[in-house]
Amino acid sequence: xxxxxxxxxxxxVDCVVIGLNLCPFARAPQxxxxxxxxxxxxHDAEALLAVLVDELNLxxxxxxxxxxxxxxxxxxxLTDFADYNDFLDLADAxxxxxxxxxxxxxxxxxxQYRFAGNAAADPxxxxxxxxxxxLHLLREESIDRAVAAxxxxxxxxxxxxxxxxxxxxxxxxxxxxxxxxxxGREAE
Numbered sequence: 001x002x003x004x005x006x007x008x009x010x011x012x013v014d015c016v017v018i019g020l021n022l023c024p025f026a027r028a029p030q031x032x033x034x035x036x037x038x039x040x041x042x043h044d045a046e047a048l049l050a051v052l053v054d055e056l057n058l059x060x061x062x063x064x065x066x067x068x069x070x071x072x073x074x075x076x077x078l079t080d081f082a083d084y085n086d087f088l089d090l091a092d093a094x095x096x097x098x099x100x101x102x103x104x105x106x107x108x109x110x111x112q113y114r115f116a117g118n119a120a121a122d123p124x125x126x127x128x129x130x131x132x133x134x135l136h137l138l139r140e141e142s143i144d145r146a147v148a149a150x151x152x153x154x155x156x157x158x159x160x161x162x163x164x165x166x167x168x169x170x171x172x173x174x175x176x177x178x179x180x181x182x183x184g185r186e187a188e
Contacts, residue, residue: 002039004183005075008131010037011183013071015175020167022127022160025146034068039132042077045087052106052135053094059137060100070137078133081112091135105143107136123164126172127157131179 013035017026029035038055042048052072059070078084091106109130118125147153164172 001075002041002073005039005073005132006037008180008183009039009071009073009134011179012131015179015182019175020160020163022156022163024150024156025142029068029142032068034064034066036067036070037073038070039073039075040077042074044077045083045090048074048077048087049090049094052091053098055137056094056098056100056104059104059139060098064139064142068142069139072135072137073132074135075132079111081110081114084108084110084133103140105138105140107138109134109136121169123167123172124157124161126164127160131176 013026013030017023018030036055036059038051040048040051042051051074055070055072059067078087085108088106088108095101095104095106109128110133111129111131113128113130114120114125115122115128150156167175
C-alpha cells in the first residue's frame with residue numbers, strides 16, 4: 001500500500017500540481033529529486049503525530065540541497081476530512097513544540113478537502129485535493145524565496161480556481177484517472 005500511495009501522490013504532483021501549474025514553485029524541487037515522499041502505515045492520530053515529529057526533525061536537520069520539502073502521506077488514518085482538519089492543530093503544535101515556527105510550516109491536502117464556507121462541489125476545493133490525506137512540510141525560507149521570485153503570489157489561488165473551473169468536473173475526473181494510470185505505470 002505504501003508504494004502505491006507514493007506512486008499515486010508523485011503522479012498527482014506531476015499531473016495536477018505541476019501539470020496545471022497550481023504551484024509554480026513545485027516543478028524545480030520535483031525535477032531535482034528534492035521532494036521526500038513518505039507513506040506511513042499509522043492507523044491512529046497518535047502514531048501519525050509521532051511520524052510527523054520524526055519527519056519535521058529530519059527536514060530541519062537535513063540541508064535543503066538534499067531534501068527541499070516532504071510529503072507525508074497517511075492513507076490509513078484521518079481519512080475523514082473533519083478528523084483530518086482537527087489534526088492540523090496538533091500538527092501546528094508539534095511544529096511549535098519542536099521550536100520550528102518560522103522554519104517549517106505544514107500545508108494540508110486531502111481527497112475531501114473543503115475550504116470553510118465552500119460547497120463540496122466548489123472547484124476551489126480541488127486546489128488542495130490529493131489522492132490521500134497528506135501533510136506537506138515546507139521550509140519557510142523556500143516559501144520566502146519563491147514569493148520573492150513571484151511578486152504576485154496572492155494571485156496564484158485565483159488563477160488556480162479559474163483553471164479548475166475551466167477544467168470542470170468531467171475534466172477533473174479525467175485528469176485524476178490519467179494520474180492513476182501514470183502511477184500504475186510508475187509502480188510497475
